[in-house]
Amino acid sequence: MSINDLKRLLYLREILGGEIMLFSKFFAPTSKDIPSDVKIASHQLMLRAGMISQAASGIYYWLPLAVRVLEKIMKIICEEQDKIGANKVYFTTVQPAELWIESGRYDDYGKEMLRITDRKGGKFLYSPTNEEQATDVFRKYIKSYKGLPTILYQIHWKFRDEIRPRFGVMRGREFLMKDGYSFASTFEEAEKIYHKVFKSYIRTFRRMGLTPIPVQADSGAIGGNMSHEFQILAQTGESTLYYDKKLLTASDEELMKVFAVTDEKYDPNTSPIPQSELMVSKGIEVGHIFYFGKKYSEPMNAFVLDKNGQKLYPEMGSYGIGVSRLIAAIIEAFHDERGIIWPEPVAPFDVTLLNLHTSNKDCVGACNKIYRALSESKEVLYDDRDMSIGEKLGDADLIGIPWQIIVGEKNLSQGVVELKNRKTGEIAKLSVDEVIGRFLKK
């Protein structure tokens, strides 16, 4: 930091007081260079916006801008999980192999599982999923039917050693996932939980500005239709969805029953709905829920005693949301040729304040006043960087914060600043007080 930078920083701190979010001090290494071999928009934009940086194939550093979005997403998920009575825990990222040997999956899981040996030669693995651990925690503490039903969930890093990672964090090997596990005394109770989670997932994704499409998924050996994937419509999606157009207008209650499947399960000969009612779209899978009965409770000897003192093996289900993938999915759904357009609930900041003329006292004064007023109730990124105007405006569009307040000397000499909506591109010229008023009302 040069002496001038330091002086300016101290000056701003003095004027604004306390914590200020200055772009010049915020670690968001933006770039105008488009990596040539990066194919999809979300991957390109995340790199260009300085959100992620590759550490190894399918493994990424998460930089501050992305972290802020991850935190917004996690907060929404946790609030919705709380509403259905799920308990948040942290299982572990490194697990002893014993549990997987017990469930019978240690040999089945294959090379996707990263196997680790500790200094004593003990067998461990990096969690690709946590059914065994959830079952283990459950069996250690819950001994009576009165402890049912129970839902445990976590948001934690997972690792699956994909053969072919691609599309940035969309299909990385290391990923952040919300995974929940339910324990119920009867099938009926398990079904009730499943429905509750289903509806909760719809709400969760909607709160992020997304339109989730629940599709029936393969529930494997258990059978039945108690498995759904939640897909987000996006042209670059890896799945092809076939669904009844009623789906887009159905109420939450009806949603689970409306026809929707991915291409693997679609057969025009047996389709329950006519061609004229059918929609076909590309989707990105961001959630998956399923019921799997006693698949883990029995082999792992997780039981409670029922009213008659008899062993009862709980009916289980598991519920996943790809948190890190969601960031990419949201960008796929919301971007234009200039950059990202964040939905407000998950935006890294609410508003970005651009000082186009950092050496102009009036501009500095206006920006400081706006920052001070808005930062009481909004998250504001103040672009105080001393660089060319095009670069600052370009970065603002790239980063995609929903609102831009643009302060420049020409407009300010007329007594106005600009308020730009990133999504619509609409620009309003308002006085400093008016622009403050706009945000304090919201």
Place this chain on the structure above:
RNA sequence: CCGGGUUUAGCGAAGUUUGGUAUCGCGCUUGGUUUGGGACCAAGAGACCGUGGGUUCAAGUCCCGCAACCCGGACCA
């Protein structure tokens, strides 16, 4: 896992055919001029050319092995 490709400064590339000790753009540093859509001038810093071996007086360049990474496909939150 099958097929194709790449690896030279922080990033992106040229140089490899024809062996002679590395070039350009962006970025970075310093100073100055600029300021409404990625500006200009000047002066700098920065590379054991992915890695191991071989051929040669001499290897970024030729030969052999290995690794990492990317793309398409088959598979997965």
